[in-house]
Amino acid sequence: xxxxxxxxxxxxxxxxxxxxxxxxxxxxxxxxxxxxxxxxxxxxxxxxxxxxxxxxxxxxxxxxxxxxxxxxxxxxxxxxxxxxxxxxxxxxxxxxxxxxxxxxxxxxxxxxxxxxxxxxxxxxxxxxxxxxxxxxxxxxxxxxxxxxxxxxxxxxxxxxxxxxxxxxxxxxxxxxxxxxxxxxxxxxxxxxxxxxxxxxxxxxxxxxxxxxxxxxxxxxxxxxxxxxxxxxxxxxxxxxxxxxxxxxxxxxxxxxxxxxxxxxxxxxxxxxxxxxxxxxxxxxxxxxxxxxxxxxxxxxxxxxx
Amino acid sequence: xxxxxxxxxxxxxxxxxxxxxxxxxxxxxxxxxxxxxxxxxxxxxxxxxxxxxxxxxxxxxxxxxxxxxxxxxxxxxxxxxxxxxxxxxxxxxxxxxxxxxxxxxxxxxxxxxxxxxxxxxxxxxxxxxxxxxxxxxxxxxxxxxxxxxxxxxxxxxxxxxxxxxxxxxxxxxxxxxxxxxxxxxxxxxxxxxxxxxxxxxxxxxxxxxxxxxxxxxxxxxxxxxxxxxxxxxxxxxxxxxxxxxxxxxxxxxxxxxxxxxxxxxxxxxxxxxxxxxxxxxxxxxxxxxxxxxxxxxxxxxxxxx
Numbered sequence: 233x234x235x236x237x238x239x240x241x242x243x244x245x246x247x248x249x250x251x252x253x254x255x256x257x258x259x260x261x262x263x264x265x266x267x268x269x270x271x272x273x274x275x276x277x278x279x280x281x282x283x284x285x286x287x288x289x290x291x292x293x294x295x296x297x298x299x300x301x302x303x304x305x306x307x308x309x310x311x312x313x314x315x316x317x318x319x320x321x322x323x324x325x326x327x328x329x330x331x332x333x334x335x336x337x338x339x340x341x342x343x344x345x346x347x348x349x350x351x352x353x354x355x356x357x358x359x360x361x362x363x364x365x366x367x368x369x370x371x372x373x374x375x376x377x378x379x380x381x382x383x384x385x386x387x388x389x390x391x392x393x394x395x396x397x398x399x400x401x402x403x404x405x406x407x408x409x410x411x412x413x414x415x416x417x418x419x420x421x422x423x424x425x426x427x428x429x430x431x432x433x434x435x436x437x438x439x440x441x442x443x444x445x446x447x448x449x450x451x452x453x454x455x456x457x458x459x460x461x462x463x464x465x466x467x468x469x470x471x472x473x474x475x476x477x478x479x480x481x482x483x484x485x486x487x488x489x490x491x492x493x494x495x496x497x498x499x500x501x502x503x504x505x506x507x508x509x510x511x512x513x514x515x516x517x518x519x520x521x522x523x524x525x526x527x528x529x530x531x532x533x534x535x536x537x
Numbered sequence: 538x539x540x541x542x543x544x545x546x547x548x549x550x551x552x553x554x555x556x557x558x559x560x561x562x563x564x565x566x567x568x569x570x571x572x573x574x575x576x577x578x579x580x581x582x583x584x585x586x587x588x589x590x591x592x593x594x595x596x597x598x599x600x601x602x603x604x605x606x607x608x609x610x611x612x613x614x615x616x617x618x619x620x621x622x623x624x625x626x627x628x629x630x631x632x633x634x635x636x637x638x639x640x641x642x643x644x645x646x647x648x649x650x651x652x653x654x655x656x657x658x659x660x661x662x663x664x665x666x667x668x669x670x671x672x673x674x675x676x677x678x679x680x681x682x683x684x685x686x687x688x689x690x691x692x693x694x695x696x697x698x699x700x701x702x703x704x705x706x707x708x709x710x711x712x713x714x715x716x717x718x719x720x721x722x723x724x725x726x727x728x729x730x731x732x733x734x735x736x737x738x739x740x741x742x743x744x745x746x747x748x749x750x751x752x753x754x755x756x757x758x759x760x761x762x763x764x765x766x767x768x769x770x771x772x773x774x775x776x777x778x779x780x781x782x783x784x785x786x787x788x789x790x791x792x793x794x795x796x797x798x799x800x801x802x803x804x805x806x807x808x809x810x811x812x813x814x815x816x817x818x819x820x821x822x823x824x825x826x827x828x829x830x831x832x833x834x835x836x837x838x839x840x841x842x
């Protein structure tokens with residue numbers, strides 16, 4: 233046994249899991265394919281993690297990393313290739329080696345689908361966002377586009393509208409996929425729905441200023457000014473490794489966990505965006521902490537509450 | 538309607554609820570009987586809230602308070618006297634007034650029972666702790682007393698033992714109330730159990746140095762050196778107001794909530810220590826955030842995920 237616990241992923245959930253695990257006396261390896269911080273690294277400003285009124289994602293990631301390093305040195309830039317069951321635990325194979333462990337916490341996150349149009353990467357975090365709960369407040373009383381047509385897009389649009397934002401829901405088809413109740417609510421709340429329209433590109437200088445749109449029927453292009461855009465065309469949980477271990481997913485494709493972040497596979501836990509839900513930094517951290525504490529139960533240690 | 542939402546209590550759960558509620562466009566009053574921060578105010582050092590490697594509870598409370606004040610001015614030193622149902626919501630009566638609201642989040646915490654012996658208050662946070670998960674790591678490789686004899690005390694003792702701490706479980710009776718499996722585990726792990734013994738007083742200069750103990754049979758007193766003491770004689774959730782509203786509790790006396798922090802009463806949510814569980818700052822914050830987001834569902838707003 234190389235370590236008692238492997239934490240896969242070092243976003244907020246993985247960082248908290250690492251801190252809590254070591255503090256609970258669990259020998260732990262934290263493995264991250266990119267850098268510590270996960271998705272927060274690309275957030276320009278974070279205002280809703282309690283204790284930090286306003287901080288860049290890069291800065292908070294650095295703070296998280298230093299906090300984690302007080303307890304354990306994370307393995308960065310080390311993608312996990314495969315995880316398999318062994319007689320009394322799991323073998324985690326990475327780009328750099330193999331580790332025998334007794335418990336695994338999946339904190340591998342989820343990836344937002346992008347439109348893949350010019351300007352989208354450039355203005356991500358500079359007017360373009362993928363999460364209304366995270367960034368909506370920055371656009372209070374301004375004008376934003378929500379791009380998408382499913383339930384998620386409708387919900388994001390309604391959430392933003394409720395903040396007093398002038399919301400334009402842009403959808404490529406002639407009707408939304410969102411459920412009827414959402415459609416009625418969009419109408420009642422005064423969200424502008426722009427059908428049959430796709431985004432050609434996002435424009436601006438330092439930040440997003442306008443969007444070039446195309447009517448898919450007439451092929452006509454026009455440019456409209458927007459303060460912000462929320463791309464809501466899907467979120468893909470990174471569950472490949474977990475599925476290989478036989479971990480059950482819920483109807484939305486996220487890992488199914490109980491109140492203690494346990495999956496259906498003994499010794500396997502999951503925390504953060506990979507489990508769906510609120511997908512906030514603070515909820516991910518809490519789940520990581522909880523998963524680490526719960527993992528004591530398979531390590532011959534006392535579960536602390 | 539004076540406010541859409543009342544948050545009762547401004548510890549970590551209430552602070553996060555307030556921040557998230559306002560950011561979700563919910564008009565909110567946050568009411569606290571003492572000061573913002575709740576129980577963390579008395580923690581001398583906090584090392585496990587991700588993002589703060591080492592901070593005093595008082596300092597973190599101040600940071601939380603300032604964060605909250607960016608969104609809403611908390612009503613401090615305003616105890617809530619009663620809450621009653623109205624036609625379309627609730628009336629919250631405090632020492633200073635009455636507020637009509639549509640939704641309520643209980644974040645009133647829990648209170649640790651004390652032994653009420655000399656030195657206990659003086660050394661609280663200076664060697665005396667009430668939470669092993671919170672403070673155990675500070676005593677790594679040292680000698681501590683755990684005072685109590687129930688399951689909670691046994692669990693705390695085992696958790697501490699696992700950190701390489703020399704643990705002495707001090708109990709006033711000739712046998713523990715803790716379940717047999719815990720008792721066996723205590724023995725297997727090498728926790729010293731000191732039966733028929735009570736604490737007379739805690740002694741030290743700046744911090745706890747020794748405990749004066751009394752054998753209840755022989756009445757003999759002796760003083761033993763300890764680096765720390767964990768008092769584990771009960772935790773009382775502050776559920777009085779919630780019970781008056783018909784909120785259901787679980788078997789341990791905590792408020793029963795679902796994954797979205799809903800109670801059984803529509804429009805009433807609960808977050809933090811009052812719901813039991815891990816009782817960590819980060820888990821309380823997460824629950825507060827979650828409760829605030831969920832409360833949108835009774836406010837004619839769109840639940841954001």
